Amino acid sequence: MPMFQPDLETLPRPKLQALQNERLREQVQLVYERVPFYRQGFDENRLKPSDIQSLEDLPKLPFTRKNDLRDTYPFGLFAVPREKLARIHASSGTTGKPTVVGYTKEDLEVFAETVARSLAAAGGKPGMMLHNAYGYGLFTGGLGLHGGAEKLGMNVVPVSGGQTERQVMLIQDLGPEMISCTPSYAQTLAEEFRKRGVAPQEISLKYAVLGAEPWTEAIRRSVEQGLGVQATNIYGLSEIMGPGISNEDVNERDGLSYIWEDHFYPEVVDPETGDPLPEGEVGVLVLTTLTKKAMPMLRYWTGDLTFITRSAGASGRTHARMAQIRGRSDDMLIIRGVNVYPTQVEAVLLGIPEVAPHYQIVVTRPEIMDEVELRLEVSEVHYAQHGEGILRSDLSQTVAHKIKQNLGVSVVVTLIAPGTAPRSEGGKLRRVADFRKL
Numbered sequence: 001m002p003m004f005q006p007d008l009e010t011l012p013r014p015k016l017q018a019l020q021n022e023r024l025r026e027q028v029q030l031v032y033e034r035v036p037f038y039r040q041g042f043d044e045n046r047l048k049p050s051d052i053q054s055l056e057d058l059p060k061l062p063f064t065r066k067n068d069l070r071d072t073y074p075f076g077l078f079a080v081p082r083e084k085l086a087r088i089h090a091s092s093g094t095t096g097k098p099t100v101v102g103y104t105k106e107d108l109e110v111f112a113e114t115v116a117r118s119l120a121a122a123g124g125k126p127g128m129m130l131h132n133a134y135g136y137g138l139f140t141g142g143l144g145l146h147g148g149a150e151k152l153g154m155n156v157v158p159v160s161g162g163q164t165e166r167q168v169m170l171i172q173d174l175g176p177e178m179i180s181c182t183p184s185y186a187q188t189l190a191e192e193f194r195k196r197g198v199a200p201q202e203i204s205l206k207y208a209v210l211g212a213e214p215w216t217e218a219i220r221r222s223v224e225q226g227l228g229v230q231a232t233n234i235y236g237l238s239e240i241m242g243p244g245i246s247n248e249d250v251n252e253r254d255g256l257s258y259i260w261e262d263h264f265y266p267e268v269v270d271p272e273t274g275d276p277l278p279e280g281e282v283g284v285l286v287l288t289t290l291t292k293k294a295m296p297m298l299r300y301w302t303g304d305l306t307f308i309t310r311s312a313g314a315s316g317r318t319h320a321r322m323a324q325i326r327g328r329s330d331d332m333l334i335i336r337g338v339n340v341y342p343t344q345v346e347a348v349l350l351g352i353p354e355v356a357p358h359y360q361i362v363v364t365r366p367e368i369m370d371e372v373e374l375r376l377e378v379s380e381v382h383y384a385q386h387g388e389g390i391l392r393s394d395l396s397q398t399v400a401h402k403i404k405q406n407l408g409v410s411v412v413v414t415l416i417a418p419g420t421a422p423r424s425e426g427g428k429l430r431r432v433a434d435f436r437k438l
């Protein structure tokens with residue numbers, strides 16, 4: 001696929017590194033001068049900005065965490081006065097106040113460029129129509145994709161999330177070639193088309209750019225088949241910018257996404273010790289912004305688990321690539337001492353054609369022991385063939401056995417009818433209900 005900024009996306013690595021080092025020094029100087037929180041961090045570690053000369057010096061610095069944003073709510077980590085801000089976004093936390101993030105005009109320019117690179121990698125081209133079903137508002141998804149698509153020269157239908165029937169009508173009437181939404185919402189839309197008897201080849205969509213929540217090959221397959229698209233992964237987070245920190249190339253679709261590392265520098269560290277891990281090892285992704293003006297972030301602890309590689313991808317881009325997120329370190333379920341991520345359960349489903357990638361994981365602790373129930377839909381084809389009786393068949397044991405074999409945990413599998421597991425109504429879907437914390 002043609003790149004949006006080929007010179008930058010294929011910059012030879014020595015040049016890329018020189019650029020990163022230069023930008024890092026500027027970013028460090030900026031936060032030291034303008035953000036008391038960072039200055040304090042430097043002082044406490046007896047560091048001066050001049051101690052950070054290159055990327056190799058980064059591990060000297062402490063991490064910045066979500067709590068630091070909460071503690072300095074709302075504007076404490078901003079490096080510019082309010083008059084220089086062009087936009088605010090916020091992400092809702094599970095408790096209390098949201099985290100607030102800010103952008104200058106220049107930040108919005110970089111945001112649009114990196115999303116434009118992502119959309120081009122996903123198959124987007126000037127003149128193409130994008131049906132943008134990410135939520136518009138404080139969430140970065142809607143406006144983030146919107147700005148990038150316009151920058152690339154696409155035309156955007158700003159549908160936002162929800163109202164599934166209207167979305168389907170608009171797709172049928174306007175004929176967009178590309179859609180952006182959460183993977184769980186793409187599943188919802190695919191089902192709605194099926195219900196109406198619209199075959200995948202009759203749907204105008206060719207490309208889907210999906211992210212904002214973890215997903216696996218099982219869901220990729222169901223969305224690609226259901227909508228007749230090629231689906232790529234888009235990753236990002238508000239604290240660093242929003243969507244478009246990284247994106248897969250549509251011709252690669254191997255689970256590895258290019259990180260636009262001339263703006264966002266990635267490290268992967270040990271979740272327990274925080275020590276940097278070698279390439280290829282799974283740990284927590286830590287990101288440092290290199291060009292942010294309103295809210296620079298040094299060593300932001302994303303909590304997302306992945307690995308990175310700098311091996312060359314087929315597209316010719318030189319930037320590092322990151323693997324699909326396996327989950328967040330705080331989403332990890334500890335089931336009777338065994339660490340389990342919902343995506344691991346989902347991955348097991350891929351090998352079982354009789355079931356659908358629609359499920360809910362319910363964790364309880366009735367007495368002392370944790371109990372896990374996987375409420376899992378039978379595939380429509382299988383259900384149609386065997387009827388309701390299939391729900392009480394030994395298919396549930398087969399699935400439980402596979403999960404035990406692969407993940408080492410015992411789960412009770414309850415088979416449920418197609419269409420009865422929770423669905424995304426437009427935004428991120430929570431597939432885990434953990435009642436132990438209540």
Ligand code: DLL
Pocket residue numbers: 091134140141210211212213214215233234235236237238239242243244302304324325328
């Ligand atoms: O979700 C930004 C975004 C919008 C990304 C649209 C992609 C598309 P937040 O609401 O701040 O920002 O949530 C960020 O969502 O730390 C991950 O845990 C998760 N996440 C985002 N993209 C992916 C992905 C947006 N592709 C948090 N795969 C991140 C897995 C993802 N998890």
